[in-house]
Amino acid sequence: MHIAEGYLPVAHAVGWYVVATPFIVHGAVQVVKETRKNPENKLLLAAAGAFTFVLSAIKLPSVTGSSSHPTGTGLGAVLFKPPVMAFLGTVVLLFQALLLAHGGITTLGANAFSMAIAGPWVGYGAWWLVRKLGGRQELGIFLAMSLADLSTYCVTSFQLALAYPDPTSGIAGAAAKFLSIFAITQIPLALMEGILGILILKFLARVAPADLLRLGVTRGASDDEAKEAAHV
Template sequence: MHIAEGFLPPAHAVAWTVAAAPFVVYGARQVVVTVRQHPSSGPLLAAVGAFSFVMSAIKLPSVTGSSSHPTGTGLGTAIFRPPVMAFLGTIVLLFQALLLAHGGLTTLGANVFSMAIAGPWAGFAVFYALRRSGVGVLPAVFALAFVADLVTYVVTSFQLALAFPASEGGFWESFGEFMGVFAITQVPLAIVEGLITVVVVRVLMQVAASELLGLGFLKRTEVPDGAGDGQEQTDREEAAR
């Protein structure tokens, strides 16, 4: 979810910016390291950033001062890990604030923390646990995208409740109200996002299998039959010339 420009009290806006900053700086360094170690992953890196931009730009009105939407962070988190997604997510949110008036500059830190940090890390924890237990890549990717989306809305509800506690019942009353309203739209959105992310990963497993292997996302036994045949044929033709 994107909290609107100027909606958070200044002290809260500053605090969330400070909390998010170390993750974003480390993520930027990891992007540089990834590109240096895997130069061919550059287009894939741009693609997952674009995917998150498009998915999270599809917004549905929710509670006052916020909106519900897919996050699109599951794809980049699965392939490049959460630190890289923290930086990519920040770029996505910055461009949306400047170009689409979606979110805002004063609330950028809060939005980054919920969508680009908390969601991806929670989703990746589930993804990692499932993969370690032998679950296939596609079910694990679905779980990652689903959890990352839901945790984003939980953290946004926490942020709003912390800033605007209810006059009766305080923080917990407000938190429950925000969670209840968001759940109406966010739970089905999380399911749809998980399914879309799985479809995209299946396509990438066919057209970018070598990059996914190099990044450690796929095991060699999981590469689909015929994956990369078109690129290998092109490489052979270039070598023959």
């Protein structure tokens, strides 16, 4: 990850563009709505995109010549919901392909689907479930960040397996091989990314508590009181 330029067959590259485009377009619409509805969120929105760019640009060597890196999309998904990250993440991937040769234009659709679409939805789903069950915010952001990271690599492994199935064990066997290659470095990275998410959330709670409350990331006093009353 990211899948390198020209690595996917043409049909697969086009297919992933087709799959990813509706999510990206919808995300662009949501970004416009968000900035018009809450102009004060523009700075935090830009920070979420920059955070994803910086974190996902850190490439660490893995085995067999591949590489692993954090994704950073879980934080933006928690702050602004997954559709917004579909657009922001794709912009990040485009700039990385053009400026850093990290990923590619032909593989942009596949990379966007794994990192900007699937990852944020899985991360946000974990965050939402923890909140629904009354769990601590620290656990929610930890799972959001780490699972957004891990799910990105699971989807990438499946994309590569579809393109290059194993001659003997087919797609499932190829997916298992790609997953095992990434797992050595990606699992520790995902756990560290989850811890980083906790630290960032605590920092934002200190410097921008009103923003987190407005975005629905943290609960107001009335919400906490109502929750306590429900248990009485």
